[in-house]
Amino acid sequence: MDRLDDQLHKLHHDGLLILTNVADAVGARLVEQLGNKAVATSSAAVAWVHGYPDGNTLPLERLVSTVESIARVISVPLTVDIEAGYSDDLARVAEVVDAVIAAGAVGINIEDGAAPPELLVHKIEIARQVADRRNVNLFINARTDVYLRSLVPAEDRVAETLGRAALYQAAGANGLFAAGVTSEYEIAALCRGTTLPLNVLGVPGLPSLQELQTLGVRRLSAGSGIAEFLYGAMAALAKNFLQTGKLDSHDLKAFTYGEVNALLKPPGKA
Structure with a gap:
């Protein structure tokens, strides 16, 4: 049997990985029983259940307790959304990544938001260093908010996303999360333009599961x-x-x- 971290990597190259994001251990156990091959947290849902708004406000100890409780009850890989690392201080980001790995995560989502992409490059590099020290083949899913935050004009979104994908891949990312993209043409262009497995968010207007697979999408997330x-x-x-x-x-x-x-x-x- 492969290690959980290696399993998570393989799941991104074997059809479409569907993740019904959860907030707690009960939800994690439920979706595992329903057939999820991996479990993913929703950063917003985890923050909400602890009484915090989404947006890098959740205290690390609350996040860690959630990850520990989920990892204790499931037998499939666990990937944790750590927002933007809960800080722009790289030492603090390293602390967050180390803590969630120690608690049982073998994958993370980390996002750029409205910050310059170079900042996420440094965070990914730090996350990779931390994972290597712990001998974990961490799946780093780099989320770009080009679409969600309309960071560039519509006609530039594909090029901007692919430019960021190249930066993030070079820094050590294993996946690209283009949250908010729905157009078949743009999804296809993103799949063609990067070797990173493409993750999309389940929002209105998204193509069907079969169409997503045909286009080349490798991960579909429910988000919050x-x-x-x-x-x-x-x-x-x-x-x-x-x-x-x-x-x-x-x-x-x-x-x-x-x-x-x-x-x-x-x-x-x-």
Whole structure:
């Protein structure tokens, strides 16, 4: 049997790896039983369940406790979304990566956000050094927010994403997460333009599973979408129970990412 870290690498070269991102150990165990070949956390969902908004605010000890609890109950590879490393200080990023590996992760997501891509290059280099010291073949999935944050004009998105992909691959990344891309043409161009396995986010307008595989996509993530629906459903159930004393599951709908995140922002802050 291959080690879990080697398994995670192989899963990115064997069809389409579908990850229904989770927030806790129960969710992780559930999706494993449903057939997920690996388990991935949602950084937003993990932050929310601990009472923090998404956006590099979750204390490291809360993240580590979550990773430890998930790793304890599953037998498949675990990859953890560490946002932007929870810091721009490289020593702190190294501490975060080391801690999640020690807790049981064999993969990470790390993102560039609105920062210059060179910063993520340095973070990836640090993550690779930390993993090598721990003798873990860490799968580093580099997320670029070119699409999610509209960092460049629409006609430049493919070229900008591929330029960043080359930088991140040279730094030690193993995968490219182009979160927010939905166009078949752009997905195909990204798959052709890099040798990194392409990860896309399950958002409205995305091609079907079969089409994604044909285009060359190797990883599909739910992101925070499942958590958003669960909180929306909780609100509807709670409201109905307060009004009627009964649990009525009709007319359930998801909250948006913004609605959930806003619940946890301190009063008076935008």
